[in-house]
Amino acid sequence: MSIDLTTFWSIPESQSSFQRSGCNRMRSMDAGPVPSNKSGFLTGTTFPLDQNRLQVIRRNPFGMDICCRKGSRSPLQELYNPIQLELSNTAILHQIRRDQVTDTCRANSMSSRKRRVLTPNDLKHLVVDENHEMIYCYVPKVACTNWKRVMMVLTGRGKYSDPMEIPANEAHISSNLKTLNQYSIPEINHRLKSYMKFLFVREPFERLVSAYRNKFTQKYNTSFHKRYGTKIVRRQRKNATQEALRKGDDVKFEEFVAYLIDPNTQREEPFNEHWQTVYSLCHPCHIHYDLIGKYETLEDDSNYILQLAGVGSYLKFPTYAKSTRTTDEMTTEFFQNISLEHQTQLYEVYKLDFLMFNYSVPSYLKLE
Numbered sequence: 580m581s582i583d584l585t586t587f588w589s590i591p592e593s594q595s596s597f598q599r600s601g602c603n604r605m606r607s608m609d610a611g612p613v614p615s616n617k618s619g620f621l622t623g624t625t626f627p628l629d630q631n632r633l634q635v636i637r638r639n640p641f642g643m644d645i646c647c648r649k650g651s652r653s654p655l656q657e658l659y660n661p662i663q664l665e666l667s668n669t670a671i672l673h674q675i676r677r678d679q680v681t682d683t684c685r686a687n688s689m690s691s692r693k694r695r696v697l698t699p700n701d702l703k704h705l706v707v708d709e710n711h712e713m714i715y716c717y718v719p720k721v722a723c724t725n726w727k728r729v730m731m732v733l734t735g736r737g738k739y740s741d742p743m744e745i746p747a748n749e750a751h752i753s754s755n756l757k758t759l760n761q762y763s764i765p766e767i768n769h770r771l772k773s774y775m776k777f778l779f780v781r782e783p784f785e786r787l788v789s790a791y792r793n794k795f796t797q798k799y800n801t802s803f804h805k806r807y808g809t810k811i812v813r814r815q816r817k818n819a820t821q822e823a824l825r826k827g828d829d830v831k832f833e834e835f836v837a838y839l840i841d842p843n844t845q846r847e848e849p850f851n852e853h854w855q856t857v858y859s860l861c862h863p864c865h866i867h868y869d870l871i872g873k874y875e876t877l878e879d880d881s882n883y884i885l886q887l888a889g890v891g892s893y894l895k896f897p898t899y900a901k902s903t904r905t906t907d908e909m910t911t912e913f914f915q916n917i918s919l920e921h922q923t924q925l926y927e928v929y930k931l932d933f934l935m936f937n938y939s940v941p942s943y944l945k946l947e
Contacts, residue, residue: 684864781874
């Protein structure tokens, strides 16, 4: 079953001209009316909010159903048609981020939109919150554990109240959250049109080093060592010992990079989600994201989303700082031993993520 899903829009008709500019510019990418396909999905069109919706069901912090009065506003309305007439600096910032994605998709249409058809399996990273009409595309190594915890609070019918009370391993149990690929085609269509969609991104190479450190330098990650480490050692290390070939628990960063830029790697299978590109995980050139949060402004962006959802008064994004988090300085050190050729090839793999989310070429890179 395939989904003809060139672009999904979710912007109400009653926007100011400034707010609509990003949508109108994106809409020009697909000129002319496009009918729905056999699966019921529409291609390259604009969807207003359902003006006939009279009520929405939200959850209070104690898990009780509160049936909002007629005229209650959804997160999309709060974002695109705020009650206050003057746009906040935050709203303008997110408009700029949306426009950056728009421009990059259009300028790189051949590479960013190779596939005009998505399958339900492509939507498995999109977590759905029915109660607050939101969809979150999770990207590993970009605070996704804490965001999954928050989504469990929002969708848990009162089972949880504090995100940090939820164990990290429980946040990653797939049955604890519902993803968009679990719905029928018409249900997917409705939610992509009507729900506020957001994701969080991070400087691509910092995210990559974070993934390497977590999956290949921690002794407890034996499943990754067996699944990927042994393969990397076998391909990239000359005269590897039998123990290294068997355990795969001592992969060097240089070997990891060589594995990523090897054309045979992605011919055999897609990248693991922890080092897959954001544009391949969340399909931002096919699905219009209303908010693009950044790891560098994680707390502010997260609490802005919770405010739009109407829960900001009692639910805040976890703010604790990990002492082991990967920093820019740490990333610089990891790249010191990567050859100029491999730096250039690796940048090409993640180039769209750099451009799409407005990350400059790192100063430590010496591209050919």
